[in-house]
Amino acid sequence: MRYWLMKTEPDVFSFDDLLRAPKKTTSWEGVRNYQARNFMRDDFKVGDLVFIYHSNAGDETGIAGIAEVVKGAYGDQAAMNPKSPYFDEKSAKAGASRWVVVDVRAVRKFKTPVTLSQIKSTPGLERMAVVQKGQRLSVQPVTPQEWGIIEKAAD
DNA sequence: GCCAACGTTGGC
DNA sequence: GCCAACGTTGGC
Numbered sequence: 001m002r003y004w005l006m007k008t009e010p011d012v013f014s015f016d017d018l019l020r021a022p023k024k025t026t027s028w029e030g031v032r033n034y035q036a037r038n039f040m041r042d043d044f045k046v047g048d049l050v051f052i053y054h055s056n057a058g059d060e061t062g063i064a065g066i067a068e069v070v071k072g073a074y075g076d077q078a079a080m081n082p083k084s085p086y087f088d089e090k091s092a093k094a095g096a097s098r099w100v101v102v103d104v105r106a107v108r109k110f111k112t113p114v115t116l117s118q119i120k121s122t123p124g125l126e127r128m129a130v131v132q133k134g135q136r137l138s139v140q141p142v143t144p145q146e147w148g149i150i151e152k153a154a155d
Numbered sequence: 156g157c158c159a160a161c162g163t164t165g166g167c
Numbered sequence: 168g169c170c171a172a173c174g175t176t177g178g179c
Contacts, residue, residue, distance in 0.1 A: 009177085032175095033162075056177055116178080134160040136176050 002043065003142040005051040005063070005130060006104075015052050015064035015109055024106040025070060029078045030086040031099060036139035041073040041100045043141075050104055051142060051150065053130060054113065062115035063150060071103035110154040124149045 006028065008014070018026055031037055048069040054060055076099035078086035091097045119125050129140040142150075 007177090035162095061178080133178090134176095136161060138176085 001045065002048045003050075003144060003147040004039070004044070004048060005053050005128075005140045005142050006067075007053045007055045007130075007138040009056045010054045010060070010064075011056070014054065015106065018052065018067065018104070018106045019109065021106075025103055027071075027076075027101040027103050029076055029084075029101055031076070031101070031138060032086070032088070033136075033138060036137055037100055039139045039141065040102050044069050044072055044102050046070060046072060049107070049147070051147075059115070060113055062113040062118065063110065063154070064113050065109035066107040066151075067104040068107050069102055070105045073100040073102050075099070076101045112154075114150050114153050118153060119150070122149060122153060 010016075013026070018024060028040075031040065046069055050067045050069065051063045052065050052067055054062060054064050075097040076086070077097060078084040078101075079088035079091040079097040079099045081087055082092070086099075088097070088099060091099065116131070119128060120131050125131065125146055128142070128146055129135045129137055
């Protein structure tokens with residue numbers, strides 16, 4: 001199994017929203033970047049674990065908790081819906097979504113988030129994509145070592 | 156709210 | 168296939 005990190009703006013969809021969702025599960029809509037899509041489409045497997053990262057969240061910016069992949073990639077129907085904020089005209093015109101979702105279920109929320117500044121100052125996490133300047137990738141791989149360090153920091 | 160960094164689009 | 172223009176991301 002593999003480890004991942006996915007970003008979300010908590011104003012739009014937070015870890016608490018995930019906890020409140022039916023079966024604590026949601027389809028991860030709205031990824032509109034090819035590299036991020038390809039990770040989900042080609043590499044996400046049921047049972048993989050995911051850090052849920054809150055971006056644009058002030059002092060709370062950072063990793064809020066852990067989710068689990070419960071369903072592998074399938075077409076993102078939001079891309080086909082003109083009323084959705086994630087509507088994609090090209091997908092609609094082609095009659096098939098070029099974007100995918102995976103389903104994730106909340107595993108546990110951290111007591112306090114592992115903040116971005118914490119990640120930046122923790123040895124062993126320097127190479128994480130999330131701390132690289134200008135790195136905007138919303139779905140990124142995490143190494144088992146990085147995963148372990150962050151879980152430890154959360155406890 | 157600013158703006159640097161980056162990805163995508165589309166004219167040529 | 169290049170690349171300028173544009174839109175978005177996301178920290179600050």
